[in-house]
Amino acid sequence: MASLHLFALTLATIILALITRIVSVVFYHRRNRKNAVGFFHPYTNDGGGGERVLWCAVKSVQEESPDLDCVIYTGDHEASPESLAARAIDRFGVKLVHAPKVVHLYKRKWVEETTYPRFTMIGQSLGSVYLSWEALCTFTPLYFFDTSGYAFTYPVARIFGCKVICYTHYPTISLDMLSRVNARSSMYNNDALIAKSVFFSQCKVIYYKVFSWMYGIVGSHAHLVMVNSSWTQSHIQKLWRIPDRITRVYPPCDTSGLQVLPLERSTKPMKIISVAQFRPEKAHPLQLEAFAVAIKNLDADLPRPKLQFVGSCRNEADEKRLQYLKDRANELKLDNDVEFHKNVTYSNLVSLLGGATAGIHSMIDEHFGICVVEYMASGAIPIAHNSAGPKMDIVLSEDGKQTGFLAENVQEYADAILSIIRMPVNERLEMAAAARKRASLFSEQRFYQDMKAAIRPIMLNTSQ
Missing domain, CATH: 3.40.50.2000 (Glycogen Phosphorylase B;)
Structure with a gap:
């Protein structure tokens, strides 16, 4: 009995020490936030429309708030300010006002789909929490700007005292996904084994419902949400329930x-x-x-x-x-x-x-x-x-x-x-x-106009 009591006391001490350490880290970084916008985009070499949005968003901020530094959180270890600025021009024709600063992330494997053969969605989402912790402990900006759809990072950024802005290309989970699992339709995100089984389909429905509830909570922590289409706007409004903070900004197309x-x-x-x-x-x-x-x-x-x-x-x-x-x-x-x-x-x-x-x-x-x-x-x-x-x-x-x-x-x-x-x-x-x-x-010009109009109110006063 005495040994059990000693074990419980030791465990409580460890937990308390851990909590104390976390709180001290958070408060230190809250006090030392930099006059900057941190763009959370772990894959800066994916070459898709999401990367184009990143560089156009960086350019929008640089033009709208030139006093703010733009920092890219990237898991591409060879990325440098010069190489990223050159990539923006070479791949997308976007000429930045000046090269962004770079913060390298070394834990990107925690958001890679190959890390989670099963429960990929929740695995990547929780992994993004760990990755954002690494990012914000390395560099804490005034504004945390997510351009990759990692909504589970928003509460972490709020804890660090950041204003959270996001550009959401698509909801991590949608009501359409839930209805397809209910209907037992086989797709790339619902393999045939699950689609053929009533039991596994019902289990996945429960999993999706729990995840959508969690997704709604974390998404509601954003101060400003920009969405890229009518379809995305409809789903995000239903899931996050913050319609007054959601605005549609069509993505930049050349x-x-x-x-x-x-x-x-x-x-x-x-x-x-x-x-x-x-x-x-x-x-x-x-x-x-x-x-x-x-x-x-x-x-x-x-x-x-x-x-x-x-x-x-x-x-x-x-x-x-x-x-x-x-x-x-x-x-x-x-x-x-x-x-x-x-x-x-x-x-x-x-x-x-x-x-x-x-x-x-x-x-x-x-x-x-x-x-x-x-x-x-x-x-x-x-x-x-x-x-x-x-x-x-x-x-x-x-x-x-x-x-x-x-x-x-x-x-x-x-x-x-x-x-x-x-x-x-x-x-x-x-x-x-x-x-x-x-x-x-x-057009790309329309994107710049709409993006600047959306971020202007939240960035009018850079000192929080």
């Missing part, structure tokens, strides 16, 4: 740089471009299958088109997905009709877009769809998934004219591809012109 490309372009052969990271949710295999069906049903007197996959690989899993696509193209006897362009520079991307007649996108519930806007701005007719951002915000009629196609399955995508191939040149140019006009609503 419409001005792409709109100078000529609408008339060579169709020998006709090129169909697909711009997206090689991630599972981008559904590249569906595009390949649809292209194969279109080729099979192509009129004998029409030349075979080319499908160009353009994207970046974040890790080994993405590399494997890319290799699978190459192997599948060979199996479908499309090796001469399909091209793969990995990690291209911004100038090369513009060149590829300028040669494309159509652009294909197939992610279900794509929160926005920057690539779809890029297609439209460059003069490529979009074929996008009939859901979320493309459906609600982007591929809508302009002056009563059709701006593209929406599809949901292999046959619908194949039909859209064939429709564009068979379309008379004047009709195709008319649709491309209408799409280009609509794309101007999502």
